[in-house]
Amino acid sequence: MLYAILCYNQEDVVCAWSKDEDDAVMEKLAVVQERLTREGRLGPVARLMPTTAATTLRKDRDPPLVLDGPFAETKEQLLGFYVVDCDSLDGALEVAKDLGKANPGGSYEIRPISLFFPGEAGA
Amino acid sequence: MTDLAWIEGAVVAARPQAMAALLRYFRDMDAAEEAFQDACLRALKAWPKNGPPRDPTAWLIMVGRNAAIDAVRKTSRNAPLPPEELLSDLEDAEAEAAERLDGSHYRDDVLRLLFICCHPDLPATQQIALALRIVSGLTVREIARAFLVGEAAMEQRITRAKARIGAGDAPFEAPGPVERGQRLAAVAAMIYLVFNEGYSASGQAVEARGGLCDEAIRLARLLLRLFPAEPEMMGLTALLLLQHARAEARFAADGAAILLEDQDRSLWNRKMIGEGLALIDKAMLKRDPGPYQVQAAIAALHARAARPEDTDWRGVDQLYATLEIMQPSPVVTLNRAVATAKVRGPEAALAMIEPLGARLDGYFHYHGARGAFLLRAGRRDEARQAFDRAIALANTAAEAASIRVYLDRVSAEAEKTSRGA
Numbered sequence: 001m002l003y004a005i006l007c008y009n010q011e012d013v014v015c016a017w018s019k020d021e022d023d024a025v026m027e028k029l030a031v032v033q034e035r036l037t038r039e040g041r042l043g044p045v046a047r048l049m050p051t052t053a054a055t056t057l058r059k060d061r062d063p064p065l066v067l068d069g070p071f072a073e074t075k076e077q078l079l080g081f082y083v084v085d086c087d088s089l090d091g092a093l094e095v096a097k098d099l100g101k102a103n104p105g106g107s108y109e110i111r112p113i114s115l116f117f118p119g120e121a122g123a
Numbered sequence: 124m125t126d127l128a129w130i131e132g133a134v135v136a137a138r139p140q141a142m143a144a145l146l147r148y149f150r151d152m153d154a155a156e157e158a159f160q161d162a163c164l165r166a167l168k169a170w171p172k173n174g175p176p177r178d179p180t181a182w183l184i185m186v187g188r189n190a191a192i193d194a195v196r197k198t199s200r201n202a203p204l205p206p207e208e209l210l211s212d213l214e215d216a217e218a219e220a221a222e223r224l225d226g227s228h229y230r231d232d233v234l235r236l237l238f239i240c241c242h243p244d245l246p247a248t249q250q251i252a253l254a255l256r257i258v259s260g261l262t263v264r265e266i267a268r269a270f271l272v273g274e275a276a277m278e279q280r281i282t283r284a285k286a287r288i289g290a291g292d293a294p295f296e297a298p299g300p301v302e303r304g305q306r307l308a309a310v311a312a313m314i315y316l317v318f319n320e321g322y323s324a325s326g327q328a329v330e331a332r333g334g335l336c337d338e339a340i341r342l343a344r345l346l347l348r349l350f351p352a353e354p355e356m357m358g359l360t361a362l363l364l365l366q367h368a369r370a371e372a373r374f375a376a377d378g379a380a381i382l383l384e385d386q387d388r389s390l391w392n393r394k395m396i397g398e399g400l401a402l403i404d405k406a407m408l409k410r411d412p413g414p415y416q417v418q419a420a421i422a423a424l425h426a427r428a429a430r431p432e433d434t435d436w437r438g439v440d441q442l443y444a445t446l447e448i449m450q451p452s453p454v455v456t457l458n459r460a461v462a463t464a465k466v467r468g469p470e471a472a473l474a475m476i477e478p479l480g481a482r483l484d485g486y487f488h489y490h491g492a493r494g495a496f497l498l499r500a501g502r503r504d505e506a507r508q509a510f511d512r513a514i515a516l517a518n519t520a521a522e523a524a525s526i527r528v529y530l531d532r533v534s535a536e537a538e539k540t541s542r543g544a
Contacts, residue, residue, distance in 0.1 A: 010179075012136040012348075013129075016341055052347040052360065053401040068405070069351030089404045112401040114394055 002043060002122050006078065011050055033117075043122055044083060047115035055089060057108045059100030066093060071109035079106075083113065126171050134163050137180040138260045139345055143232035144184045150295060152239075152257065152285055154191060162187035230349035231297055237310040237342070242288040249284040251317050256281050259338050269320065269332045307350065311359050311415065314342045318363050325380060325521050336367045347402075357406035358416030364399035365422035368392040379521045384431040396426045417446045436465035453479040457492055469499040487516040491526055498533060507533050 017025070036042035051070035058065040082099070086092040089110065096108045138159070145155035162183040176182040240254040252270065255261045261269075267277035298306060321335030343360040350356055372390035375381055403419045421442045428434040443459030457476055464472035473496050476489070483489035494509035510530050517523035 010133065010136060012341070012345065013132040015344060016132065016136060016337075018337075049398050049401055050344060052344050052351065052357075053398060053405065054351075055405060067352075069348075089401070089408060112397070114397050 004081075015050055036121075037119070041121050042117075043119040045115075045117045045119060046083065046113045049112045049114045051111070053112050055093065055110045057093060057096045057100060057110065059097075059103075059107060060105050062104070064097060064100050070111075071107050073107070076106055083116070129175070130166060130170055133175065133179040134166060134183070135260060137183050139233055139236065139258050139342070140180045140229070141183040141187065142257065142260075143236040144229070145187050146236055146239075147232050147295065148188055149191065152288075156257070158187035158191040159183065161190040165190065231303070233345065233349055234298075234303070234306050234310060235295070237313065237346075238306040239288055241309040241313045244287055245284055247316050249280060250313050251320060252277065252281055253284045253288075254313060254317065254342075255335075255338065258342065261338070265334075269335055271328060271331070307346070307353065307356070310346065311343075311355060314339050314346070315359065315363075315415075317342070318366075322366060325374070325378065325519050329374060329378075333370065336363070336370070339363055340367060352409075354406040354409040354411045355413040355415050357402045357409075358413060358419045361399040361402035361406065362415055362419035362422055364395045364402070365419060365426050368395035368399065368426065379524050382525070383425060388429065391426070399423065400426065412445070412449075414446060414450045417442050417449065421446075434465075436462050440466050453482045454486075454488075457483065457489055460496070461492060464496055464499065469496040472496045473500065485516060487513055487518060487522055490516060491529075494526070494529060498529065498536075503533055503537060 033042060033045065054068075054070040056067045056069060056071050058067060082095075084092065084095050086095060089112075092110050096110055100108065141162070142155055142159055145158050146152065149155050149158065165186050166179070166183060170176070237254060237258055240257060241250050245253065248270065252266050255266050255269075256263065263278050263281065264274050266281075267274045270277065272280075318336055318339035321332045321337075321339065324332035340360070340363045343356070343363055347353070347356045347360050368391050369383075369386060371392065372386035372388065373381055399419065400423055403416065403423050406416050406419070421439055424435050424438050424442070440459060440462035443455060443462055446455050447459060456479060460472040460475045463475055473493070476483075476493060476496075479489065490509045490513035494506045494513060497503075497506035497509055507530065510526050510533065513526045514523050514530075517526065
């Protein structure tokens with residue numbers, strides 16, 4: 001079984017880490033990631049940019065509504081995610097709108113990725 | 124990360140929101156500060172014992188408020204409130220407070236706190252010092268170090284600034300849309316000033332002031348989280364990130380400034396650049412340009428160029444032309460001329476800056492840029508005169524050194540020509 005591990009933390013605290021503090025945490029994480037990679041168990045890993053870079057597409061209406069900022073509702077739950085290569089936010093919104101036409105209802109939050117390792121588990 | 128480090132991080136992160144809410148409650152800066160201090164001390168005792176609260180900001184606001192009320196009651200011999208050890212278990216009360224925090228007036232609280240620091244009666248440096256003390260929570264010692272003054276002098280400066288603004292006449296009613304826009308603009312300008320205090324530092328001051336850039340970015344992100352649809356806040360945050368991304372490459376080991384074109388681009392911080400580019404990309408979709416967005420777009424063109432020769436100078440030139448219309452100033456035109464020289468040659472750039480001579484005659488960078496254009500145009504004698512003038516106007520040893528490099532080039536070229544003749 002593949003499991004997704006979703007990372008939650010206080011963004012303003014993490015963003016305020018100095019480069020040294022950030023590097024130290026990433027280094028400790030890398031040790032765990034390397035072990036999982038050796039065992040062939042690690043899939044994609046992504047570090048997202050802060051929510052200030054987020055855009056939300058509400059696809060519960062037609063046409064869908066583009067909102068600045070992260071997904072903020074608490075009545076809906078995270079059910080899945082995509083990683084798509086796009087030239088710009090506009091391009092990412094186009095993809096999200098196409099997906100939204102196929103599966104209306106709810107929202108997509110579009111967040112640029114700052115760090116990405118494709119990984120190989122389940123490939 | 125240790126408990127203590129986590130608590131410190133959480134308290135620092137919570138400070139602007141908590142101070143803003145306490146200020147609305149007490150309508151007095153000193154009372155709000157005291158209440159916040161009190162809450163922090165109690166957090167240090169309570170959190171390691173009971174575990175961190177679900178919402179540290181809400182906890183600090185509630186405990187700070189209650190502590191202040193408690194103090195009043197004690198002096199009036201009334202029954203005290205329950206201690207904060209119990210408070211951590213009051214999930215319902217905490218949830219209620221957290222919900223209130225999400226309310227719309229909460230973002231106006233933070234905006235108000237910052238806006239009070241931008242009081243027009245205060246000179247820019249005092250606005251910055253006040254914001255760093257009250258909003259960011261830097262110690263007087265840290266601020267004094269950044270401004271290269273003694274601690275006592277800075278303490279006095281901040282006390283005076285506080286007395287001057289006397290939060291008593293601060294606007295506590297919710298602002299209308301126009302007023303909110305004006306406050307945002309004033310606060311954005313102040314954040315940019317904080318950043319520039321750090322960014323313009325040179326030599327030994329770089330280390331002391333570098334933190335100001337990080338602090339400005341933190342404040343810009345905070346405002347952007349509160350006002351996520353404001354394109355100029357996206358632009359400001361992007362601009363600060365894109366400029367700060369070059370920090371590691373801006374100075375040589377001996378402290379001399381390194382020009383953008385000569386910087387080792389592998390030292391640029393890719394993470395910050397990525398975030399800055401994402402933000403300016405997002406801002407442009409709003410189709411509501413402003414000066415911060417245009418400046419960020421210029422910085423983005425530099426950041427996107429893997430090598431200096433890959434720079435889209437035509438784009439830079441056009442963006443500066445836009446900025447000239449939005450925010451006409453001789454310094455903007457001078458910056459534009461650098462791009463114009465790349466696109467249309469040094470004579471075109473010289474023609475562009477010639478009319479600025481009267482207004483920028485005492486400006487180091489004007490003569491430095493003019494000398495560089497003249498040198499490229501092959502007008503060596505005039506170039507030498509311009510560089511001499513620039514050296515005379517240099518504010519720092521590093522500035523003078525950067526011009527001497529040009530003067531050496533003038534001499535070398537003159538020698539080459541005389542030998543060839």
